[in-house]
Amino acid sequence: MFVLRPDWSQPARTGIDLLAAAARAREMGGTVCLLPDTSLPLRISFANAPVIAADGRQAAWLSLTWRIASAARELRAWWRHTTTSAAHEWRRELRRQAADERLPFEVRQRLRELADATAPYAGAEINRFPRRLLREPSTVSLAAALIEQARTELKARGITDGTPLVTFQSLTRPDVAAAAIEFLLRQGYTVARVGDRSERLRSYDRVVDLTTPHSHSPLLEMFCVSASTFIVCESLDLQQLAYLTNTPSLLINAREPFAAYPVRANGLFALCTPIDLETAQSVTISDMLSEPYFRDLRKQEARGRRRGSYGYRDNTAEELIEALEEMRAGVSAGWTSESESQSRFRARVVDAGAALAAVSPHVAEWGPDAGFIGDGRLVRFQADGVS
């Protein structure tokens, strides 16, 4: 039995944990037990993986078990962190000693060998994104009272049942967002804008703004995502939430192809255009699969800054509309029309991931999971342009 306590303050993370637990339960013929969550009581069911809701004495016992397991996991994580850090420092110290020129060459060489031998222990532990476990879709439903509450709130904003809805996370430039929203409206969709940043955008009929602080609600956001025909997002969090509700997703302005690569066939993504800030030249998609590009990302992460050797240009309105058209075609045709270039690009990402995982922790975390990067695809107009 896999016992989980959902934490809906981190919906994306919780969603991935739930899906991974369900997949494991399915593989092992087990069940998933959800401990009650008072903040957002979702009712969740998975295909081929029974879900039980614990209550009464069983809930108390499972809760205790969960807490002990959770504490043990935290202790293990602490221990791993401590040993990794110690190994790292030990390695540094050995290398420092090896730099002493007064020592005989062979002794220094031996010290270097010892330092290199500790290298595997000195690297931080990587929690690989469980792509294979997320491959199979699941069914998630809210408690009836919550569904009713969300429906009422959306109805008050003009969204009724059966309305073709697109959830749009508008972190991109307002002019590009406006062009995309106008396109969606022309196609007959109602658009729900979500996200943290409330950009100035002209008001439209059939656009519901859930970005303002008073209308921001995780429940509404989740309900919108689950009720949408597809979502357009810029953050990985929303893309991962869509895995939980099995909603088709279009991720835009992706800065690299590994983390952004959609796991399921109903996912698309579009890469932004990195600009080399030394030369002012744009970086090709092929170069985005190279080691120097990820080395720079790693430096940025290590220094805790957003600024690196590259600047980024968002997808243009034309690119976004082209991606939306492909998305619409995919939704209506059932995601069967993958082009040769898209398949080729997937293979390239898998190959590059295998090669880069050893040198880039980012790729090791987000890259292929035992050779599987995802059933989704890069938008066609970009895949066609990859040499």
Place this chain on the structure above:
Amino acid sequence: MSRILFVMLHPGFIRYYEDAIHTLAASGHQVNLAFEVSRDKLGEDVTARRLAASSPNIHCEPAPQRTESVRDFLARSDRAAVRVRDQQRSRSGQDAWESLATTVRLLEDYLRFFEPEFRGAQTLRVRAEKRLPSVYTNVLGVAARSTAPRRIVCRLLQEIEAIIPTVDSIDRFLRERNPELLLVTPLIELGSQQVDYVKSARKLGIRSALCVASWDNLTSKGLIRVLPDEVLVWNEAQATEARTLHGVPADRIVVTGAQTFDRWFAMRPSRSREDFCGRVGLDPNRPYLLYTASSVFIAPEEVPFAERWLLALRESGIPRVAERGALFRPHPANARQWHAFDSSSFPNATIWPPVGTDPNSPGFKEDFFDSVYYSDGVVGINTSAQIEASIVGRPVFTVRSPEFAHGQEGTLHFRHLVDERGVVRAAASLDEHVRQLAQVLDGSVASGRNDDFLRWFVRPHGLDVPATPIFANAIETLSRKPRPAPRPDSARRRAARVPAFLVARAALTLAEGRPLWVYLVRSPMTLAIRAAAALYEAQDRWTEHGRPALRRTRRSVWRAWYESSQRLAHSWRRSKKRLIRAARDARGTAKRAFGLR
């Protein structure tokens, strides 16, 4: 005429004092400029050479070589900086003292950001924290949150600073130059080593003064740890900061005005508006707004915001705002990111000067002035260009944005721009900003030069009174004052140096920023490695020399024994033969004698 020694961190500081240095040199004073760090990132070395060539009374030279410090405090923030002749350094006891000095100064700078005035300045504190080994911040980060322990630690650090001896090379340098006046700038860098110049000057009886270079110096960086004899500031606001935040007595503060902005009062456009717009690529028939970008600390990623700003203007629906051109001026030290700005997607918007333009190239300042002069208004996050625009009389704007909160509300100097005496119209959102722009551009709100601000912040002695001559006069007056009495270290302090040296050694060791257990393990580990190395060398010597020698000896002994035994055997055989022969002869003789045959 006086000898004035001006110690600058790097030649980039010349731009704040160039006119004043020329004035002093023209008055016959010998001005020696010494740079602690050589830097050519923005062509500063060219400026220094040009300045030295302009007058025989001006000399530029590197400051004395320093031994290594805790860490090269500049290398951590400015990778283009190279300490002068750093590669020639040799490790000595001076290393330990310098380590202790830098550690103490960094700690003082770190602790100042816990004071109530810096409650919102989290990023400034983090910047100071990053330069310290974590072993200190782990302990002090907790203690510093309460006022009493923080004050005790600060007092202790000041005592340690007083015990740290002056640097021999700086003492020697000052004795050789023997100036009437020592000027230092900026002095307040985090962990600054310029403090040693002030300490040496006190010891040798040389008058010293701090020249506050810019408007943020007294609030966003470190402390004035050892007080010089005088502090030259721009205005009353800085005088208050010097008194309250740095503890400088009021009688040591001289308010001169901001000499660095003088040329802005006198400048005139270098070309016509049509020529300028044609050169930068803007429509000359339309007015434009100037967006002045900020430094890397204030705005590490400014391009996305600038794009949103321009879109907010274009989509405002207010023709007089939406139809204006936009000129973006990258910050010279933070220009690279503007390569990502796609000006092709915005009509009548351009970047000028192009990214990578040398700020020391001819016409650079004139270009900047023309950009401001021909604009209808200037927008920026938090930059001195906003002050320059206010001198030209252009309305100045800013937008408070969460992504720049650390560089706006998180800094004290931003308040000078936006508080009730400030010159910048601050908006809480792009919508409000657009409304402000519309009001100013249609003339419904006064948009003329804010003389009150300029009188308060830039020219406190009167709008028509340039600050450069006042600054130069102040320097002359200081240099004419009698020398203060030398203040050598007291016997108590000299005695305290013996135990303090142990602390200095510890500071040198801890400067590596490693966990404590590493230092505990290091000595036994070093011993073990040395023992292993000695064993290895002994074994090596044995293999190389001992064993062959033994083999040779063994062979020699064997050979000696063998040869002697052979010789013995041979002798024995000969003797035996001789005996046999003798016996045989004796037998023959006996037979013959007895007639036995």
